[in-house]
Amino acid sequence: MIRFDEVTKVYRGNARPALNAVDLEILAGEFVFLVGASGSGKSSFLRLVLKEERPSSGAIHVLGQDLGRISSRKVPYFRRNLGVVFQDFRLLPNKTVFDNVAFSLQVIGKSKGFIHEAVPDALATVGLDGKGGRYPHELSGGEQQRVAIARAVVNKPSILLADEPTGNLDPTTSDGIMTLLQRINANGTTVIMATHDVGIVDRLQRRVVELVNGRIIRDERGGSYTQAVPLVQQQSFGSAEATR
Numbered sequence: 001m002i003r004f005d006e007v008t009k010v011y012r013g014n015a016r017p018a019l020n021a022v023d024l025e026i027l028a029g030e031f032v033f034l035v036g037a038s039g040s041g042k043s044s045f046l047r048l049v050l051k052e053e054r055p056s057s058g059a060i061h062v063l064g065q066d067l068g069r070i071s072s073r074k075v076p077y078f079r080r081n082l083g084v085v086f087q088d089f090r091l092l093p094n095k096t097v098f099d100n101v102a103f104s105l106q107v108i109g110k111s112k113g114f115i116h117e118a119v120p121d122a123l124a125t126v127g128l129d130g131k132g133g134r135y136p137h138e139l140s141g142g143e144q145q146r147v148a149i150a151r152a153v154v155n156k157p158s159i160l161l162a163d164e165p166t167g168n169l170d171p172t173t174s175d176g177i178m179t180l181l182q183r184i185n186a187n188g189t190t191v192i193m194a195t196h197d198v199g200i201v202d203r204l205q206r207r208v209v210e211l212v213n214g215r216i217i218r219d220e221r222g223g224s225y226t227q228a229v230p231l232v233q234q235q236s237f238g239s240a241e242a243t244r
């Protein structure tokens with residue numbers, strides 16, 4: 001579903017790689033937490049999956065396609081398979097809830113008939129039926145994130161990328177968002193979520209990929225935010241731990 005082979009990403013003007021020789025395979029239907037200190041490379045990883053950035057070296061395959069071989073013209077078609085959710089919701093303030101969700105379908109040329117069936121379905125999935133006529137400023141933060149999730153999944157993507165989706169929300173509201181993301185995952189969508197939320201990662205016990213300075217230092221199924229590692233390993237990861 002997603003494969004990184006020896007992927008290194010070095011941004012211009014930044015000598016230290018944001019990702020360093022990353023090898024990772026994520027299978028269809030998985031729920032993966034990407035954890036690590038600020039600047040460890042989580043967002044870079046997600047941007048590379050979306051082909052918003054190009055790797056400096058290495059190869060990336062997503063849904064069976066080598067991203068290095070997708071022409072710029074075909075990138076928008078490729079992205080239709082992916083939904084994205086951000087910490088700051090990124091809703092269009094002057095559009096209603098319905099129109100925010102509909103917009104992503106309009107830009108890919110879906111018919112009015114399709115949109116009028118799919119949008120209410122997506123709003124019901126996220127628990128917002130009846131709120132299609134509201135504007136983003138008339139919603140709580142949790143509700144705004146639900147709109148963003150409805151927008152991300154309305155076209156039934158195979159993969160949902162979430163970059164700190166609970167970062168602006170209180171713990172109770174975050175729990176509701178996590179229940180929703182787990183439901184979306186249970187329905188077959190692969191979910192990759194970058195997060196700093198220790199409580200959520202510890203509670204869900206899903207696959208955890210931990211980055212330190214652009215390198216994967218842990219890939220654990222059923223993992224917690226931090227791993228109780230043997231003392232010898234703790235010493236070798238000492239500098240990384242200090243940055244957390």
Ligand SMILES: Nc1ncnc2c1ncn2[C@@H]1O[C@H](COP(=O)(O)OP(=O)(O)OP(=O)(O)O)[C@@H](O)[C@H]1O
Nearest residue numbers: 011012014018036037038039040041042043044045
């Ligand atoms: N567009 C860019 N140009 C130059 N350097 C960048 C760019 N984007 C990210 N970086 C650098 O790459 C490294 C990894 O950043 P990235 O945003 O991927 O980390 P992160 O783990 O998502 O951090 P956070 O948790 O704060 O969002 C950092 O050193 C950052 O400064």
